[in-house]
Structure formats: C-alpha cells, structure tokens
Amino acid sequence: MPSKFKDVTHVIFDMDGLLLNTEVLYTVATQNILDMYFQNPRKIYTWDVKVGLMGLQTEQVSRKIVDIYDIPITWEEYAALAGEQIKILMKNCEKCAGAERLVKHLYDKNVPICLATSSSKESFDVKTVHHKELFKMFQHITMGSSDPEVAHGKPAPDIFLVAASRFPDKPKHENCLVFEDAPNGVTAALAAGMQVVMVPDIHVPESQRQDATQVLKTLNDFKPEDFNLPAFDES
Incomplete structure (x- = not known):
C-alpha cells in the first residue's frame, strides 16, 4: 500500500522534550x-x-x-x-524514549540529519554534557536563542529554514522532515513547507495535534519507511 506521506531525504530534530527529557x-x-x-x-x-x-x-x-x-x-x-x-x-537530564535509536539509525544509514533547537549555546552545553556522542551525529546544530540568522522564534519558520539551508546540498523544504514535540514547533515546521512528526506531551490536547503530519507516542513508534527513509534493520 502506498504511503500517505511524501518522500523525504533530510531530517531535522528539535531537542527539548523530543530528544532530551527537559x-x-x-x-x-x-x-x-x-x-x-x-x-x-x-x-x-x-x-x-x-x-x-x-x-x-x-x-x-x-x-x-x-x-x-x-x-x-x-x-x-x-x-x-x-x-x-x-x-x-x-x-542530569535524560534522553527520551527512542531518541538515540532513531538518530543513530539515520546517521548509520547516511541520512543527512541536523538539530534545530530554540535553546541558547549556554543552555545547550549544560543539557548535552552527558550526551555528547548523541549530538556528534548531527551534521550541524542551529541554536535559535544564540543564532543571529534566526530572526524570529517559533511558531515562525525561521529556525527550520536556517537549519535546512545549512545542509551542504541545500534540499528543497518539502524534502525535509521535522521531528517536534510542541505545538509551536509544529506550526513553525508547516510554515517552512515541511512535513512534521509530532511526539507530544500527554497533556497536549487533541486540538493542538491535528495539524501534524503524523503523531506518535514515542520515537520508538516511528517507521522510517513511511517517508521513504531506510527501514530499521530486522533484529
């Protein structure tokens, strides 16, 4: 059965509440x-x-x-x-369920991945001090609160547009898939012309989930092949 989602080639991750339980x-x-x-x-x-x-x-x-x-x-x-x-x-913040598995999988399969976080450089350094190996896998990292090119924060699309532009091969926006946990992030990704997988907090109401391309309980539920990305290897 054909996927209801559009094929993508590049992936952009949010951090807080998605990769790290902050x-x-x-x-x-x-x-x-x-x-x-x-x-x-x-x-x-x-x-x-x-x-x-x-x-x-x-x-x-x-x-x-x-x-x-x-x-x-x-x-x-x-x-x-x-x-x-x-x-x-x-x-001492911990990784969210499925975060390391998915990031490492995409990295190992040579899928271009980057991080787009609204955190400042100082905040990022504190949160990631015990997770350096995870964040080394990203091709580049955009930190919205410290980056002069990110003129407007979410729900404006700036951070995702800047992050996408920093991939060496300059993908089209529609070829980028964003992972987010927050309604503001979903709005920003859609405004950037990208599909967005939402992994919301349980308290986020249904009305604030409806615009996401896909909604999951955890990153462990993501199936890369839905977006024509390399599937997880069968164990």
Missing part, C-alpha cells in the same frame, strides 16, 4: 523562580501557560512569563535567573 525540568525551574516572588498567595506555573511557551526562544519565554505573572523584574533579569536554574537542574 520539559519537566523547565516546569520545576519556572516554578522555583515564581516561588522567589510569590509566597502568599503562591502563583502556579500551569500547563495552559507552559504549552504556549514550549519551543520559544529565551527572550520570548522570559518576556511572556514576566508579563503573564507580573513579576517585578525585567525579562533580562528573569532570563538570568532561568539560566541559573538550568545550570542546576538540566545537567
């Missing part, structure tokens, strides 16, 4: 900062707020949280506090 740690970090300023009554970092911020760049997130919770500091001060929390919490 999103729960971001929740802890944000709540820790809120607790510094609001004790009675306590302000809670809710999922409704979080889902709208997933995948955004550092400045975007910082501005929105300061505004939404009316924190009496500048966004720059919030970003600095968040950076301190990241250094404490993120250095």
Whole structure:
C-alpha cells in the first residue's frame, strides 16, 4: 500500500522534550523562580501557560512569563535567573524514549540529519554534557536563542529554514522532515513547507495535534519507511 506521506531525504530534530527529557525540568525551574516572588498567595506555573511557551526562544519565554505573572523584574533579569536554574537542574537530564535509536539509525544509514533547537549555546552545553556522542551525529546544530540568522522564534519558520539551508546540498523544504514535540514547533515546521512528526506531551490536547503530519507516542513508534527513509534493520 502506498504511503500517505511524501518522500523525504533530510531530517531535522528539535531537542527539548523530543530528544532530551527537559520539559519537566523547565516546569520545576519556572516554578522555583515564581516561588522567589510569590509566597502568599503562591502563583502556579500551569500547563495552559507552559504549552504556549514550549519551543520559544529565551527572550520570548522570559518576556511572556514576566508579563503573564507580573513579576517585578525585567525579562533580562528573569532570563538570568532561568539560566541559573538550568545550570542546576538540566545537567542530569535524560534522553527520551527512542531518541538515540532513531538518530543513530539515520546517521548509520547516511541520512543527512541536523538539530534545530530554540535553546541558547549556554543552555545547550549544560543539557548535552552527558550526551555528547548523541549530538556528534548531527551534521550541524542551529541554536535559535544564540543564532543571529534566526530572526524570529517559533511558531515562525525561521529556525527550520536556517537549519535546512545549512545542509551542504541545500534540499528543497518539502524534502525535509521535522521531528517536534510542541505545538509551536509544529506550526513553525508547516510554515517552512515541511512535513512534521509530532511526539507530544500527554497533556497536549487533541486540538493542538491535528495539524501534524503524523503523531506518535514515542520515537520508538516511528517507521522510517513511511517517508521513504531506510527501514530499521530486522533484529
């Protein structure tokens, strides 16, 4: 039976919440900062707020949280506090289910792969300190919060357009497949003219999953042949 998906040649991965299980740690970090300023009554970092911020760049997130919770500091001060929390919490983050298996498979099969993360260089270095072998497999890495060529964060398509342009053979956008966990990332990938496989958090509502090309529970469920990529070797 023919696949309902279009063939691709290149793959672009998001990082947070997709390859590395950092999103729960971001929740802890944000709540820790809120607790510094609001004790009675306590302000809670809710999922409704979080889902709208997933995948955004550092400045975007910082501005929105300061505004939404009316924190009496500048966004720059919030970003600095968040950076301190990241250094404490993120250095021991773990890989998500199926992440290493899929990345290594595509790497071994010579499929061009790259990373497109909204993280800054400083944040990336902390999160990946124990996963260097995994991230060495990517042909290149685009870090949205530190990259001057990424003018606008997700849900704008900039980060995926920049990442695709850095493949040496300059693939057409429609030949790129994006892996994402966040609704903002899905919107960005589609705006870039790419197909997108979504591996959402269980709390992401159905209404925010519908636009994705394919939705999976974990990366272990991905079948490369659906997009005419090399299939996993039979064990």
